[in-house]
Amino acid sequence: MIEIQNVSKWFGNFRVLENVSETIENGQVVVICGPSGAGKSMLCKCLNGLEPFQEGDIVVDGISLNDPSTNLIKLRQKMGMVFQRFELYPHMKILENITIAPIKVKKMSQADADKKAYKLLERVGIPEQAKKYPGNLSGGQQQRVAIARALAMEPEIMLFDEPTSALDPEMIKEVLDVMIDLAKSGMTMVVVTHEMGFAREVADEIIFMEKGKIIERGTDVSFFKNPKSERTKEFLDKILLV
Amino acid sequence: MGTFDWRVIYDNFPFLMQGLLTTVELAVIGITGGLLLGVLVGMARLSSRKIIYYPATLFVNFFRSLPLLLVIFWFYFLVPLLAGRPMGDFFSASVAFIIFEASYFAEIIRAGIQSISKEQMQAGYSTGFTYGQTMRYIIVPQALRNMVPSLLTQAVVVFQDTSLAYVIGVKEFLRSASIVDAREMRSLELYAFIGVIYFVFCFTMSKMSKRLEAKKGFAK
Numbered sequence: 471m472i473e474i475q476n477v478s479k480w481f482g483n484f485r486v487l488e489n490v491s492e493t494i495e496n497g498q499v500v501v502i503c504g505p506s507g508a509g510k511s512m513l514c515k516c517l518n519g520l521e522p523f524q525e526g527d528i529v530v531d532g533i534s535l536n537d538p539s540t541n542l543i544k545l546r547q548k549m550g551m552v553f554q555r556f557e558l559y560p561h562m563k564i565l566e567n568i569t570i571a572p573i574k575v576k577k578m579s580q581a582d583a584d585k586k587a588y589k590l591l592e593r594v595g596i597p598e599q600a601k602k603y604p605g606n607l608s609g610g611q612q613q614r615v616a617i618a619r620a621l622a623m624e625p626e627i628m629l630f631d632e633p634t635s636a637l638d639p640e641m642i643k644e645v646l647d648v649m650i651d652l653a654k655s656g657m658t659m660v661v662v663t664h665e666m667g668f669a670r671e672v673a674d675e676i677i678f679m680e681k682g683k684i685i686e687r688g689t690d691v692s693f694f695k696n697p698k699s700e701r702t703k704e705f706l707d708k709i710l711l712v
Numbered sequence: 713m714g715t716f717d718w719r720v721i722y723d724n725f726p727f728l729m730q731g732l733l734t735t736v737e738l739a740v741i742g743i744t745g746g747l748l749l750g751v752l753v754g755m756a757r758l759s760s761r762k763i764i765y766y767p768a769t770l771f772v773n774f775f776r777s778l779p780l781l782l783v784i785f786w787f788y789f790l791v792p793l794l795a796g797r798p799m800g801d802f803f804s805a806s807v808a809f810i811i812f813e814a815s816y817f818a819e820i821i822r823a824g825i826q827s828i829s830k831e832q833m834q835a836g837y838s839t840g841f842t843y844g845q846t847m848r849y850i851i852v853p854q855a856l857r858n859m860v861p862s863l864l865t866q867a868v869v870v871f872q873d874t875s876l877a878y879v880i881g882v883k884e885f886l887r888s889a890s891i892v893d894a895r896e897m898r899s900l901e902l903y904a905f906i907g908v909i910y911f912v913f914c915f916t917m918s919k920m921s922k923r924l925e926a927k928k929g930f931a932k
Binding site: 561622 | 831839840841
């Protein structure tokens with residue numbers, strides 16, 4: 471369970487997050503949407519301590535990120551993360567991209583890590599790419615590898631920071647399919663995305679952010695059918711045009 | 713001036729080669745020492761701790777703003793003073809080269825590490841790596857590939873720079889030629905010969921760096 475309690479974050483005088491509060495139960499899928507610059511990615515990166523915040527607290531399974539004695543390294547092992555631009559390691563083959571963390575962090579044997587990596591590649595549908603370098607894969611394939619890499623650490627929570635916004639349109643579906651599968655398997659997920667089809671299908675809650683604040687939240691039905699704020703309505707009209 | 717007489721090279725060949733050896737030694741010391749110190753200073757330049765960052769930055773900016781010849785002179789007078797006894801011109805020159813070149817290597821290393829995006833660092837952290845592990849497995853291997861051409865170019869520059877040790881009496885390649893010249897009065901032949909040798913050394917090293925540059929292009 472993740473409890474976000476009144477979190478605020480500043481860059482100098484500019485407030486990028488303002489009193490954000492949210493509770494994410496185990497097994498829940500929460501989608502965060504909103505215009506660019508709303509602080510969605512920042513919130514996502516605060517959840518696993520990649521970005522510090524100045525006020526409030528985030529508590530993951532009872533562990534406070536604010537507590538100086540909290541071991542962020544340990545905490546991050548429970549949380550996988552998928553980035554907008556994949557961020558695979560370009561100097562390593564696909565297989566190594568997936569096995570390096572289990573081997574170096576969890577001290578897994580090479581053979582076990584390889585076996586696990588192949589299983590995960592099977593799961594995301596590209597086992598035949600194992601021996602290639604990231605640069606030789608399409609964006610959609612790279613993002614699926616990135617998901618496999620995060621899953622290799624057996625996280626309890628998965629964070630997705632705009633996982634499909636750097637992809638060509640025809641590759642979006644292959645990545646979303648993997649994410650939908652993951653959601654249906656019961657993974658706790660926080661997903662920053664504008665893919666409303668995805669949100670409709672698996673989201674337990676949808677949050678709309680603007681200017682660092684959560685201005686609307688709802689279950690998928692309530693969110694899409696009757697948004698309370700004018701701003702949300704306007705935003706949905708724009709992105710649901712297609 | 714008369715005709716060319718290349719016998720002067722043949723007659724003094726062992727002496728000239730001794731000079732070349734000194735040049736190579738000085739270059740190797742300057743490159744390895746400068747690189748080792750440069751790695752430390754370059755890393756320090758990336759530190760978020762002011763007490764580490766500022767001295768390193770001062771060091772780099774200071775030595776990069778001075779002519780090498782001046783630095784060689786300084787250390788020629790400074791080293792014996794610090795050591796409390798004469799240390800020899802070769803030793804002084806070595807110290808000058810290590811310190812001076814370190815300031816250049818440090819910038820190459822800093823830039824190489826900064827050329828890797830912040831998100832790669834975050835990707836490493838997000839899978840549970842420590843700072844050290846992320847640097848070791850993710851950042852440094854990629855940065856090194858970006859740095860190799862610049863490091864090799866700098867190594868060529870160090871090799872050429874060693875001729876400046878001439879001024880404090882180090883019997884490197886250039887000085888050995890001028891010693892022979894003072895006796896034999898065959899300036900053209902001698903300086904043409906060492907020019908060719910400098911050229912062969914440096915050109916080969918540049919070519920190697922070009923080839924490495926072409927090879928490093930791993931798909932992004």
